[in-house]
Amino acid sequence: MSEPVYRLEVLTKIFDGTLTAVNGVDLTVRPGEKVAVIGPSGAGKTTLFRLLNLTVRQTAGRLWIAGQEIGDLHGARLREMRRKIGTVYQQHNLVPRLRVTHNVLAGRLGTWSLPQALRSLVRPREEDLRAAHRALSQVGIPEKLWARTDELSGGQQQRVAIARVLLQNPEVILADEPVSSVDPTLAHGIVKLLVELCSTFHKTLVMNLHSVDLALAYFPRVIGFRDGQVAFDRSPDEISDDLLTDLYAGRLTSVSAEDSPDAVPETIRSGTPLLRPQ
Amino acid sequence: MRPATLLVPAGILALILWSWHGTRFDLIGLLSADGRAQMLTYVQRLFPPDLSPDLLRKVAYWSLETFAISFMGTLLSVAVALALVFFASRNLVFTGVLFEVDEAGRPIRIARIGLYVVARALLNLLRTVPHIVWALIFVFAVGLGPFPGVLALGLHTGGVLGKLFAEVVEDIETQPLEALQAAGASRLQIFFYGVLPRVLPQFLAYSLYRWEVNIREAIILGYVGAGGLGQQIQIAISLFLENKLLTLILAIYLMVTMVDYSSAYLRRRLL
């Protein structure tokens, strides 16, 4: 039995001494697992993710990644650890003015020295170009290799972000609301793409989702997160409507479903998905 | 009407009246029959412009010299600004997303902040000292001629551009940088992949705009002996050579217009 990819012990993050975003979380994620995290906005999901991809340091508690405790890592060792974790953000992952190929190849920066990185910016190596092209094919847009990134649509840019993560070849992929800024008709396609890629390449996947339907449809393990803590941690068939109502309770009143991207979906749980999967 | 709403216009009016008095603004004198006649005579003396081939040849040379001062001065200023900007931008030196987790020890942190402070102070010094004072200093150091003009423009404008550049750098969105960092890139790599592509176009725009300002400044530097058309204007006025003065003014007008157009053209084309 191999080491868990993530092990959290009473992990806590408090901002400026007053705002407790993550409150004593215990969690274990095994290699190859696919985990969805759902919950109302402001619950601390994004902070949890930033702790998991080493963008912020915890205030208290302990964190192990792939068996190694994250204590005081910095410098090259911190970067090495970061390289093992691939992140797909909601939007603005990419550098707009660069060509798609450079944004994709940026996934290799963790393994490149500075001169190598600079050289690639001026004139990428043949083998790197082929790898980037291959990754773009896997996400469905190989022809965009030399396009300028800001000329792509939102959905296409997310695919480029995924291609970059593929090139990075991490052990675990974290996706923080990867489809919240994407046309809803494309959301299924992207979530499915990530899930399938992780299965094919044996990677662990942890995804923050706004849409409960997507979580229940594609993930065997769903974690409800609220007020900085884990509310429940189950498989979809063990999740009742009551459980979901409690999770989002008290958050429905101030927001109308139509006008805010943070609004809770209209049907918390429906027998048929809101959208037809592609 | 609330007293507060009256306060501001009243204050401004008072400021204007005080300034009118203090500068001995003699509108009446200017517009009086006598004043108008004086100005008319002066303007008449300017015409016709002296267009003798000898003078035209010299004016062409001085114009090119002034152009050269503005061109090299602007290039030097860009070099100075680039050298300092990356130490003068907070988000590249000690704070922001690039420094959140990777905290170095206290002494290194203090050294970084110190570096930032020094860079900013240097930029401030460069831009506060008027370019004309710099020109005098350099005339002092290396003698008369266009070279001190180049140095003066380079240093003074370097300070101005450096501050503008730093503001651009400090304003960039952090998310693409965060994404690169999460993939394991080092700070320098993030700089080349994420920061530079974002800021270079704006740097270029500011530099081109500054070139338009510098062609005008290069002329005034001539007054303190830094060569070019400015020096000639001073001579023409002191020797009462009004026709030559008009020729010089026409040359200046052409030069400035040309640089303005070139700068606008390049900004359209390169950005």
Added chain:
Amino acid sequence: MPYPKPSEAALPSSDHSRSLFPILFGICFAAAFVGSWQLAQIQPGLLFEAEGRRNMARFITGMFPPDLSLNFLRFLVVPFFETIQISVMGTVLAIAIGFPLSLLGTASLAHAGILNDLEIAGSPGRRLARTLPYVLARTVMSAFRCIPEFVWAFMFVRAVGLGPFPGVLAIGVSYGGMLGKVYSEILENLETQPSEALQATGASRWKILIYGMLPQALPQLVSYTLYRWECAVRASAILGFIGAGGLGQQIELSMRMFNFHEVVTLILILFLLVAAVDFLSARARKAIV
């Protein structure tokens, strides 16, 4: 873990447009660089020669300690205020000159766009009558702003004598040209709908201007004018060098007499003044927007 395998298929080619522009630009730039290096007589070596270094050392040691005596500071009160006054009057004059010129020089008011199309249509005479003042105004503004204020100051000093007055005139005229041009641009870039609506009620161009365009444009106009005032403060200091009063004149006198410790004090005061003006102006601009 398997890397994405290198692809065997043909790669799309980078379509970096092979236009002529980069090459042309490179050649022009190189030529300008080499030519300018010669013309500007650039000799970096001079900076490091013994004589140069000695002079710089003399200058730097002469600066400290700065002259902060009460006598000197008291003496500087008048020039200090003078610099502020010159900048204020100069800006006021610039508005007085620039605003009317800008109205004439705004294409959408003079001869183009919806305000003028129907009126002009079919009458070349009327078109000329509208276009001529426009062209004249534009030329005048261009002349005013392309001739540096320093040259204007020189001429005005000759015309009205030394002191702050020629400085005011110089700034007024040259900044008038700048304000005029920018005011025109602001007015031309306004949304046309409000003007269209007013026109439909039968209002004349004047009324459309006063009721429609100006209220819309006011924040931008004021904002740019405040920015120009900041520049005017710096300009007044510099014009002082050629006798137009204020702190600049004092700097020139002190430098001429090699009293560098006075020069430092003056520069410090100038710095404080400019910082204060920048601050006030930024505050005011934020309050407007």
